[in-house]
Amino acid sequence: MFANIEFNARLLTGLEQLNISTPTEVQELMLPLALAGKDVQVCAETGSGKTLAYLLPVMELLLNRAAAPNAATRALVMVPTRELARQVFKTAQQFADLTHLNVGLLTGGDEFKYQAAVLRKNPEIIISTPGRLVDHIKRGSAELKDLEFLILDEADRMLDMGFAEDMNLVVSHANKERQTFMLSATLRHEGIGRIARAMLREPEVITTHTVQDQHEYIRQQRILADDNAHKDRLLVWLLANETYDKAIIFVNKRIEVQRLNEFLRRHRNGIAMLHGDMTQDERNYVMQSLREGKRNILIATDVAARGLDVEGMDLVINYDLARKGDEYVHRIGRTGRAGKTGLAISLIAAHEWNLKASIERYLQQLMESREIPELKGNYRGPKKLKASGKAAGAKKKPKAGKKAAAAKASGARAGSKNSSEKKKLGPRPSRPKNTGTLMDSEGFAPIKRKKPGADSN
Incomplete structure (x- = not known):
């Protein structure tokens, strides 16, 4: 049964x-x-x-x-x-x-x-x-x-x-x-x-459990990075200091797979790569090497996000963030399988922040913020929009154009020429003072905020 x-x-x-x-x-x-x-x-x-x-x-x-x-x-x-x-x-x-x-x-x-x-x-x-x-x-x-x-x-x-x-x-x-x-x-x-x-x-x-449900056995973290050179240093540190049996590093471009493969081989052993331009025999050899433990670190494009059947894959690093929420889910799904715990770390540069935010909205959960003290970068996340009291409290008067300035100058000359006549006519009758200011319903000029964008797929 x-x-x-x-x-x-x-x-x-x-x-x-x-x-x-x-x-x-x-x-x-x-x-x-x-x-x-x-x-x-x-x-x-x-x-x-x-x-x-x-x-x-x-x-x-x-x-x-x-x-x-x-x-x-x-x-x-x-x-x-x-x-x-x-x-x-x-x-x-x-x-x-x-x-x-x-x-x-x-x-x-x-x-x-x-x-x-x-x-x-x-x-x-x-x-x-x-x-x-x-x-x-x-x-x-x-x-x-x-x-x-x-x-x-x-x-x-x-x-x-x-x-x-x-x-x-x-x-x-x-x-x-x-x-x-x-x-x-x-x-x-x-x-x-x-x-x-x-x-x-x-x-x-x-x-059953949809992609929006929390991955119970996967801890999701994000580390801010200045650029790819900074990501390279973070990657070397993570591979040297995290505890894992096997790790997979995801990038978005095949050329980046090859670059990281050459770069990491100068720092560690056991590096393998997988991308769509490889022959089937080459792919089979890589997969067999991972299963047998001859290699324990795989650099790959999303070709490995689905169908990768290798036990002990307990660390996922998104060197480049996935372009869509679904792909992010399938990437991190390489770990935390069959009740085992796993760790997924995303390296986030400035141009990936909005994409990271859209993935978090899609999953309805946030990535845990993490810093590596000795490799802390300059990028600290997007600047928050702040509206000063002066900017929010009143509208700036529009600058006078050339015609308005000429009219004002002409009026000034006319006023100087006819000043004697004004004295003969007496003072101008007073007008009621304007006691109000044109504002919105809250008493403030509206503040327009730009909506955060999202990278297109």
């Missing part, structure tokens, strides 16, 4: 081999719905156990249903990155090895000839990235007419990466009588609702 469900004995054996005896919240909620044939839309945070939440019911139903003669692929899992695809494939293969089910993997970086051979064997389950699957569909090597299950894992990330058109093409080739699961970290993504309406039929919606 698992989650009060009588799974196939071989699947239960797989759970025992993974030392899994209790379902997570998302698994407990999703398993009965999936087994009942429902389409399901899931919003759950990184590390919540979503992979088994869809693999277990799919495998259970495939084992209990007889396949049609010469049936092609029966279940498809689409994920945004190669790393996540390999992680899901590894988990699926552990269970498939105990059954008669076969699993295939399709990602960029591998030869089409090899992948076409995999598809000719008609594996029941395929794990794939969208772009590579579309390539196979166009070549005629992938057939989805017999598809019984379609899983869109991390659908929000696929939309962010520009895979919406590929996702639609895949769905257009898939069997319409399929069961569909869509999983993401947020339901607030602007495209999620549209995709769900187009691809799911009367879905059951599951929401």
